[in-house]
């Protein structure tokens with residue numbers, strides 16, 4: 001550890017790895033605003049999908065803290081877990097490449113012939129994938145600990161990064177992002193965000209206050225209110241009676257299922273603003289915003305920011321979303337010259 005690091009406030013800039021350029025852009029989305037029932041000047045998109053590392057996305061801000069701390073502690077190997085199409089796993093692989101650390105990903109599922117989407121990138125970034133089979137959340141966490149133990153026996157110094165990067169430390173990345181956003185949009189009324197493992201919403205709530213953050217649950221965890229609340233308290237360092245604004249109505253049949261409102265949201269964003277959303281997270285977040293405008297939870301005339309958290313590779317790893325997008329191509333295709 002350098003002298004400078006030791007003198008920094010414990011846990012502050014001391015261990016953050018620089019993995020991105022900031023601030024990310026905040027762009028107006030007037031055509032999307034009108035399409036969903038807002039006024040053209042109301043809606044802005046915070047483009048965390050444009051974070052440069054590894055194809056971009058919100059997990060980079062959390063990894064700056066978690067991987068930074070691992071590196072400062074002398075770890076050689078980052079170990080994490082997730083679903084087969086985990087964006088967090090893909091970005092951990094990219095962060096490891098950037099920081100010169102080995103990466104082992106413990107993923108739910110089995111290797112299939114269809115190595116698509118994020119899995120392709122995991123391999124490209126040089127991560128080793130361990131397939132844990134069809135396991136519960138608890139079993140996946142246990143498998144990850146076993147893998148870390150094995151690595152330790154082999155002489156590596158593994159650091160385990162929790163599911164989705166959503167420890168209190170990781171959530172600090174979004175507390176910072178919230179401050180960054182407030183500088184860009186001081187009059188912000190509502191920031192809309194997808195909730196997966198919860199750290200992104202928790203960080204934003206810490207910076208913006210619970211009343212200005214609308215979280216849309218994506219079905220990745222059992223109890224989003226509890227999980228986000230716990231992280232918010234961890235960030236504050238004290239109990240907080242935060243009443244969170246959470247929508248639970250966009251999960252549908254489950255985390256990996258593509259619903260009609262989500263497919264509509266993906267198509268609307270693509271055709272009004274040329275912005276690509278994914279079927280699991282950002283598509284649900286926009287579907288949640290559309291529902292919120294519909295039932296008056298978000299009103300015209302107020303500044304709304306949609307946090308684009310990334311996830312594009314996941315679109316290419318989602319069979320049903322691909323089938324639907326391909327049929328849209330087929331519907332509009334013509335052959336040249338006309339027969």
Ligand SMILES: *Cc1c(COP(=O)(O)O)cnc(C)c1O
Nearest residue numbers: 087196197198199200281309311
């Ligand atoms: C993980 C993820 C989220 C959710 O972030 P959490 O901090 O896990 O709640 C949202 N969007 C995308 C694209 C993600 O990969």
